[in-house]
Amino acid sequence: MSKKVLxxxxxxxxxxxxxxxxxxxxxxxxxFGSLAKGKTTIKHFLEGEDCLSTIAAFQAMGVAxxxxxxxxxxxxxxxxxxxxxxxxxxLGNSGTTARLLMGILSGLPFHFTLFGDDSLSxxxxxxxxxxxxxxxxxxxxxxxxxxxxxxLRGGNLQPIHYHTPVKxxxxxxxxxxxGLMTEGTTVVQEDTKTRDHTENMLKAFGADLTIDGNTVKxxxxxxxxxxxxxxxxxxxxxxxxxxxxxxxxxxxITIENVGLNPTRTGIIDVLKLMDADISVVTKRTIxxxxxxxxxxxxxxxxxxTIEGDIIPRIIDEIPIIALLASQAEGTTIIKDAEELRxxxxxxxxxxxxxxxxxGVQIEATQDxxxxxxxxxxxGASTQSYxxxxxxxxxxxxxxxxxxxxxxxxxxxxxxxxxxFFADLQSLLSNA
Ligand code: S3P
Numbered sequence: 001m002s003k004k005v006l007x008x009x010x011x012x013x014x015x016x017x018x019x020x021x022x023x024x025x026x027x028x029x030x031x032f033g034s035l036a037k038g039k040t041t042i043k044h045f046l047e048g049e050d051c052l053s054t055i056a057a058f059q060a061m062g063v064a065x066x067x068x069x070x071x072x073x074x075x076x077x078x079x080x081x082x083x084x085x086x087x088x089x090x091l092g093n094s095g096t097t098a099r100l101l102m103g104i105l106s107g108l109p110f111h112f113t114l115f116g117d118d119s120l121s122x123x124x125x126x127x128x129x130x131x132x133x134x135x136x137x138x139x140x141x142x143x144x145x146x147x148x149x150x151x152l153r154g155g156n157l158q159p160i161h162y163h164t165p166v167k168x169x170x171x172x173x174x175x176x177x178x179g180l181m182t183e184g185t186t187v188v189q190e191d192t193k194t195r196d197h198t199e200n201m202l203k204a205f206g207a208d209l210t211i212d213g214n215t216v217k218x219x220x221x222x223x224x225x226x227x228x229x230x231x232x233x234x235x236x237x238x239x240x241x242x243x244x245x246x247x248x249x250x251x252x253i254t255i256e257n258v259g260l261n262p263t264r265t266g267i268i269d270v271l272k273l274m275d276a277d278i279s280v281v282t283k284r285t286i287x288x289x290x291x292x293x294x295x296x297x298x299x300x301x302x303x304x305t306i307e308g309d310i311i312p313r314i315i316d317e318i319p320i321i322a323l324l325a326s327q328a329e330g331t332t333i334i335k336d337a338e339e340l341r342x343x344x345x346x347x348x349x350x351x352x353x354x355x356x357x358x359g360v361q362i363e364a365t366q367d368x369x370x371x372x373x374x375x376x377x378x379g380a381s382t383q384s385y386x387x388x389x390x391x392x393x394x395x396x397x398x399x400x401x402x403x404x405x406x407x408x409x410x411x412x413x414x415x416x417x418x419x420f421f422a423d424l425q426s427l428l429s430n431a
Contacts, residue, residue, distance in 0.1 A: 004410040004421075006398035008428060013251040013399075015430035017423050019238045021046040021070065021231035022259045023416050024169070024197050025289065027054045027096045029229040030065070030072065031104065031177070032205045034058040037078030038226030045072045045231055048416045050094035057101055060085040078223060079181065084110035088149070091116040093344060093386070093415055096170055099128045100198075102152060103174030106137035107181020109155030114148060119344050119386050121148045128174045131162045135178055135186075159184035159220060167312045167339060169194035169263075172216070180207065182220040189215045194312045195263040200288030204229070232259030232291045236316040236389075237417045239267045241427060243320045244396045245296040246276045247327045252297045253427055257283075260290040266313030268294065270321055274301040274328060303330030303373050311336050316343075319351045319393040325371040326360040327400070334368035344387040344415075354382050354390060358397050358405070379403025388415040395424065 026046040031054060033040030045051065047070060055065050055072070062083035064075040091097045091114055098120060105112050115121070126146040129139045135157040141150030159182050162175050172188050176198055179186025193214050202209055202218070206225035209218040238255045245251040260268075260282055271278045277299040282292035301324055306314070314321060318340060325332035340347040352364040357380040361372035377400045384391035384407060391413045398405040413420050 001409050002411045004407045005404050006395055006407055007404035008399055010428055010431060011248045011399040012431040013241065013245045013248055013253050013427040015427055016254045016256055017241070017427060018256045019233040019258065019423070020048065020417055020419065022234040023048060023050060023236070024096060024195060025201070025231045025259065026051040027100065028197055028201045029231060030054045030058060030074065031100060032201055032224055033074035033226065033229070034061070034063040034065070034076050035079055035104070036076060036205050036224035036226040038076070040074040040076070040226045041228045042072040042074070043070065043228070043230045045070050046234065046416070047418055048414060049092055050097065050415050053090065053092040053094045054097045054101070057089050057091070057097060060087065060089055076226070082108060085112065088113035088115055091120055091148070093117050093120055093412070095120060095123055095344070098125065098148065099170035099174045100177060102128050102132060102150070103177035104181065105152050106132045106135060106154040106178045107157055110153070112152045114150050114152065116148050124342055125150060127166050127168060127171050131160065131171070131175050132178055134162070135160050135182065137178070157182040159186040161187040161189070163189045167192050167194055169198070169312070173198035176202070176216055176218050179218040179220055180222065185217055185219050187215060187217050192309050192312055193263060195261065197261065197289070200261070201229070204287040230286050232286070232289050233257045234416070235259050235264050235267060238294065239317045239320050240392045240396050241423070242267065242271060242278070242294060242296050243324045244399060246271060246299055246301060247324060248399050249298055250431070254293055254295045256293045257291050258294055260292050263313055266310045267317040267321070269310065270304065270306060270314060271296070273304045274324065275299060276301055301328040303328045303332040305333045305335070307335035311339070315339060316389060319347060319389045320396065322351050322355060322362065322369060322371055323393050323397055325373060326355060326362065326375045326377070328373035330373050332371045332373065335365070336367055338367040345385040345390065347387070347390070350385045350387060350390050351393070354394060357382055358401070377401045379405050381406040381408070383408040384410060384412050386412050388412045388417065392417065392420060395420070
């Protein structure tokens with residue numbers, strides 16, 4: 001297992017960077033490009049391991065996909081051209097590949113076996129297998145289909161009206177995609193709006209779907225039309241540097257061409273609520289996704305209570321928000337975030353344990369955490385627990401410590417941000 005010793009003499013961040021392509025959008029672009037007949041080109045694709053798992057899955061079904069760096073070219077014969085894979089499909093660490101792919105595979109008259117790494121094999125899949133079974137997919141797996149490995153035989157589905165009990169864009173998207181493969185109209189309803197990249201991109205690929213508040217209706221068996229996709233920068237990756245600039249002295253950075261989809265911009269709202277010096281300029285909209293630049297300068301953050309409908313809009317940013325809160329004035333409370341327990345790690349546990357090791361006064365609650373502000377962080381030997389967002393949180397924390405921090409298992413950062421340390425270094429070396 002790799003280890004990194006993090007030690008920075010100079011901690012002021014300045015300059016402009018752009019972050020890698022959005023992970024959620026990169027996955028969907030490969031999936032929909034593979035379902036659409038014709039040629040799809042994806043630019044600024046995230047070369048992270050999770051998205052590469054999605055490419056490999058569709059290659060295993062016979063789709064011609066070529067990648068050269070951040071450009072992906074797909075040439076597909078559409079849904080009818082997909083083939084039964086001869087081997088089990090390895091999903092790696094990717095929950096998004098698992099849940100969305102199961103939706104698509106449920107519509108295909110083939111047999112599939114899906115497996116993942118240790119972390120993914122612990123994450124709940126019943127949230128997606130339950131609605132897919134209701135639609136008629138034949139699914140089995142460990143703990144009766146709750147855990148990977150899972151085997152699935154699809155085809156001949158019935159449309160459903162599904163009111164999803166979990167606040168999960170992966171579940172919503174998996175059911176929408178199964179609906180796309182099913183004769184009739186499938187309806188998915190959620191209580192709190194989650195990220196809507198599936199809906200936006202299906203429209204860009206020519207699909208007819210209607211969105212009414214938190215309800216999506218999709219007509220099945222519609223052919224998708226190939227199109228070109230430019231992936232915006234991932235706001236979940238940008239978040240690490242936005243927070244870093246807010247809490248390190250004399251910093252002033254701009255992150256360019258970041259996706260500003262309102263279902264994802266909770267981190268901007270939280271930074272504003274905490275009195276950060278942040279400004280946002282929206283420049284253009286591509287494929288229904290707004291893109292713009294975010295500028296942050298050092299400020300003195302104030303504590304806040306974070307709860308309710310904002311949680312799905314910051315679900316991947318909570319680890320770095322916890323670090324931000326550790327430097328704020330006052331006590332920050334995060335509630336309604338039990339979903340964190342089902343991520344790459346139990347992120348309530350892993351954030352609390354790691355920040356405690358670094359000297360933060362923080363305690364876990366069932367659905368969140370309570371973080372005291374004004375902490376002086378110190379060195380420690382930490383681990384990522386194989387979770388990319390914990391690894392990046394530790395790296396940003398190391399900007400605040402005099403002593404070095406050891407980070408074990410740092411290579412998982414490549415899951416969503418292969419050039420993370422190079423981008424950090426470039427912002428540090430401008431000062
Ligand atoms: C994602 C949805 C979220 C998020 C994940 C990506 C997606 O998961 O945490 O990183 O691309 O739809 P949930 O749907 O489980 O909340």
